[in-house]
Amino acid sequence: MKGKVYLVGAGPGDYKLITLKGMECIRGADVIVYDRLANPEYLKEAKNGCELIDAGKASSDHTLSQDKINAVIADKAKEGKVVVRLKGGDPYVFGRGGEEGEYLLECDIPFEVVPGITSAIAGPCYAGIPITHRDYASSFHVITGHLKDDEKDDINWSALAGLKGTLVFLMGVANLQKISQNLIREGKNPATPAALISWATRYNQSVVTGNLETIYELALQNNVKPPTLIVIGDVVSLRDKLNFFEEKPLFGKNVVVTRAREQNSQLTAMIHDLGGHAIELPAIKIEEIENNEVLSQCIDHLKSYTYLVFTSQNTVGIFFKKLEEKGLDTRSLGHMKIAAVGPSTVSSLKSKGINPDIIPQRAVGEAVYESLKDILTSTDHILLPKSAIAREYLTEELRKICEVTAVSLYHTVTEPIDKELLLNLLEQNEAHYITFTSSSTVTNLIKAIGTENINRLKSAKLISIGPVTSETIRKYGLEVYKEPDKYTIDEMAKCIIKDIKR
Ligand code: SAH
Numbered sequence: 001m002k003g004k005v006y007l008v009g010a011g012p013g014d015y016k017l018i019t020l021k022g023m024e025c026i027r028g029a030d031v032i033v034y035d036r037l038a039n040p041e042y043l044k045e046a047k048n049g050c051e052l053i054d055a056g057k058a059s060s061d062h063t064l065s066q067d068k069i070n071a072v073i074a075d076k077a078k079e080g081k082v083v084v085r086l087k088g089g090d091p092y093v094f095g096r097g098g099e100e101g102e103y104l105l106e107c108d109i110p111f112e113v114v115p116g117i118t119s120a121i122a123g124p125c126y127a128g129i130p131i132t133h134r135d136y137a138s139s140f141h142v143i144t145g146h147l148k149d150d151e152k153d154d155i156n157w158s159a160l161a162g163l164k165g166t167l168v169f170l171m172g173v174a175n176l177q178k179i180s181q182n183l184i185r186e187g188k189n190p191a192t193p194a195a196l197i198s199w200a201t202r203y204n205q206s207v208v209t210g211n212l213e214t215i216y217e218l219a220l221q222n223n224v225k226p227p228t229l230i231v232i233g234d235v236v237s238l239r240d241k242l243n244f245f246e247e248k249p250l251f252g253k254n255v256v257v258t259r260a261r262e263q264n265s266q267l268t269a270m271i272h273d274l275g276g277h278a279i280e281l282p283a284i285k286i287e288e289i290e291n292n293e294v295l296s297q298c299i300d301h302l303k304s305y306t307y308l309v310f311t312s313q314n315t316v317g318i319f320f321k322k323l324e325e326k327g328l329d330t331r332s333l334g335h336m337k338i339a340a341v342g343p344s345t346v347s348s349l350k351s352k353g354i355n356p357d358i359i360p361q362r363a364v365g366e367a368v369y370e371s372l373k374d375i376l377t378s379t380d381h382i383l384l385p386k387s388a389i390a391r392e393y394l395t396e397e398l399r400k401i402c403e404v405t406a407v408s409l410y411h412t413v414t415e416p417i418d419k420e421l422l423l424n425l426l427e428q429n430e431a432h433y434i435t436f437t438s439s440s441t442v443t444n445l446i447k448a449i450g451t452e453n454i455n456r457l458k459s460a461k462l463i464s465i466g467p468v469t470s471e472t473i474r475k476y477g478l479e480v481y482k483e484p485d486k487y488t489i490d491e492m493a494k495c496i497i498k499d500i501k502r
Contacts, residue, residue, distance in 0.1 A: 003030070003077040005104055007097045009090040009116015010038035012123055014201040015272065018042065022114045030081035033073055037088025037119075037227060039202075051076075066096060070103040077109045088227075090118040094144055094170050118142075120168045123200030123229040127207045128243030129236055131166050136234040139165030145172020145179055145230060161186035166233035173228045177216045183232070184212055193236035198228040203252070203277035205245065209236060248275025249497045254425065256434040256460070258283040258441040260415070263313060266344065267435065270493045279431070281422055283444035285415040286314050289388070294407050295322055298383055302332050305383040305405070307376070309339040309368070310356075311394075315385040316340075316348040318409040330354060336383075337375075341368055343488045363487045364468060365394040376401045385409050389440065391468075414444040422449060423456065431460040433481075433496055437489070438465070439472040446476055454478065461499070463492055 006025040011017035018039075026032065026045050033053045034043065043052055053072060055064045064072070069085075076083045091097030091113055104111045120142045124131050131140045141163060147153040160167060161183045172179055173196070184190050190213035198206045210218045212232060218224075245251065253276045257264050261282045268278035289295075298305075299322055310316050323329065330353055340346045340356035342363035349356050360371040376382075380402040384395060388408040395406045425431040434457065436442050446454060454476055462480055464470040466487035470480045482499060484491030 002109060003079065003081040003083060005073050005077050005083045005085060005100075005109055005111040006114055007085045007087065007091040007100055007111060008114040009095075009118075010034075010042060010086050010088055011117045012089055012119040012126075012201040013037070013039050013199065014122075014126070015039055015041050017117050017122060017201060019114060019116065022116060025084050025114060026086065028082060029084040031073075031076045031083045032086055033069065033076075033083065034086040035088050038086045042086065066099065070100060073100065074104060074107045074109055077104070078107075087116070088119065089122075090116040093118040093120060093142065094146075119200055119227070119229060120170060123197045124166075124168065124195070124231050124235075126201045126205060126245040127195060127197045127231075128239040128241070128245070129195060129231055130238060130242065131168070131235065133235050133238065136238070137164065137166045139163070140168060140233075141165055142168045142170065143172075145169035145175050147175050147178060155182075157182040158186040161188040166231065166235050169230040169232075171226070172230045173219065173224055173226050176219050176230060179230065180212050180216050188212060188232075192232055193234060195231045195236045195239065196222075196224050196228050197231065198224060198226075200227075200229060201245070203254075203275070207239070207246075209239060245275065249500055250274040250276025253277065253432045253496075253500065254279055254430055255496065256281055256422065256425070256431050258435065258445050259437045260284045260286045260412070263344075267437075267489050267493070270489070274493065274497065276496075279421075279425070281417045281445070282415045283417055283441045283448055284412045284438075287411045287413050288318050289408060289410060292322070292407075292409065295319070295385070295409060296326075298385075298405060298407050299323060299326055299328070302328075302383075303335070304381055305336055306380045307339065307372070307382040308333060308336045309341070309372075309382055309384045310345050310349065311341045311368075311384070311386050311390065313342070313344040313348045314387070315409050316345060316352070319385050320352060339368070339372065343490070362466070364466060365391055365397075368394055369397045372398065373401065378402050381405070383407070387412060412438075412440045412444075414447055417445070417448045419449050423453060426456045426459050429459050433463055434460045435463045435492055436465065436469050436473065437492075439469050442469060442472045442476070463495055465489070465492055 008022045008025050026042055029050055031051045032046055033055050035055055055069050073083050073085050087095045121131055192212045194210055194212050194215040196208045196219055208218050208222045255271050255276050256279045257267050271278040337357045339358035340349050346356055358371055360367040382404045384404055384406045388411045395404055398404045457478055462473055464473055464480045464483045470483050473480050482495040484495050
């Protein structure tokens with residue numbers, strides 16, 4: 001049985017600039033052969049067991065030659081596998097997708113092409129440069145800057161120099177001097193605005209602007225390296241006005257996220273949408289307690305409880321999984337009042353169709369106690385699912401009023417983190433913010449980098465979610481830079497934005 005090959009355009013780099021169809025292909029692939037310019041984050045979407053092959057392709061040091069790439073994708077498909085050939089931008093824009101298609105046709109292997117957003121258009125866009133504009137350019141031209149060494153390259157410079165439209169050169173940094181000189185020699189105005197856009201659409205996008213005459217010198221001064229787009233034309237002058245991407249509040253900022261991978265998506269997505277770079281260093285991992293007999297018994301006796309208090313999003317997930325395993329659903333909770341601590345716990349419950357009766361003002365034990373103490377009576381019985389390392393405070397206080405059955409659902413364990421990555425960032429003052437969402441993220445991060453390195457954390461601004469976490473940070477002799485008034489992820493992000501605006 002033959003497999004199939006999908007030549008998929010991964011878009012220009014911004015994680016969200018891939019097509020739905022492209023993402024569907026990635027999720028369904030048995031093998032992914034990927035390029036350097038495809039955002040590596042997409043590989044996390046591959047299914048378990050998917051084989052990942054790096055095809056490299058930096059212009060001078062090819063990791064795999066084109067012949068080898070052709071052979072690999074064809075061989076894997078012949079084994080009956082679904083192969084995704086993942087390429088930066090669009091597969092047919094200087095991506096050699098055409099050659100791969102022809103080869104597959106020769107081998108009689110079925111294939112499809114999924115177009116992608118090309119960097120040639122998205123790159124200028126994210127640099128604030130519209131590729132056409134009624135007042136400035138009525139056409140655009142995308143040209144390879146990968147020139148042959150001899151003087152007789154395939155490019156008709158005099159024709160190009162005569163065009164009024166926007167010129168976009170890909171793979172052209174190494175030949176920038178030649179490109180600008182040829183155009184000027186053939187009569188293009190040396191004062192034509194020009195831009196160099198490196199790592200376009202990514203958190204590390206950088207842009208240099210000048211004109212046709214100055215751009216080569218500017219490239220040298222700014223040490224411009226591939227991948228870079230060269231844009232030449234009057235539209236470049238609109239950058240000052242239309243630069244929406246670099247204007248985003250977190251653009252150029254690295255924010256370290258220490259939360260468990262299972263729950264950090266909200267924070268990383270928020271950082272990304274604000275233009276920042278979230279560096280995931282999950283210091284903790286949530287480990288569900290297996291074969292939890294205590295939980296099982298609690299669920300068998302749901303009728304005996306009058307209150308159910310969810311203290312975290314994790315408790316909601318695990319509790320409902322168990323409920324489902326037993327063939328039960330929300331109807332079995334109908335007789336109880338339900339409390340939810342923290343906004344993500346509230347939204348988890350809402351997604352289960354439950355509108356919590358009690359939502360404490362703040363997500364700390366003291367506030368939960370306050371919200372319950374006047375409504376509870378001695379005949380009540382509270383079921384309190386929690387983390388194994390939760391403070392005893394709440395259980396102890398509530399027990400002074402009525403019966404409380406506290407049941408541990410999960411452990412928070414240390415996750416090995418990339419210590420070198422973090423220490424390097426700190427050394428270069430490039431970990432701009434580190435976010436801590438619980439005491440255990442603090443303790444475990446410090447355990448991971450070693451107490452001898454605690455002082456290095458002083459080069460970053462430490463953002464704590466609330467007072468309990470702040471206390472732990474201070475216990476290590478570190479300063480809490482900001483703590484939001486409301487203890488939520490949203491508010492943490494707002495703290496960072498406010499700080500930058502200041
Ligand atoms: N198929 C790709 C282009 C591949 S050729 C596309 O459609 O975008 C590789 C060249 O594309 C690089 O040398 C660089 O000039 C350009 N390029 C691709 N992605 C880029 C990015 N994010 N930033 C700047 N240039 C990029």
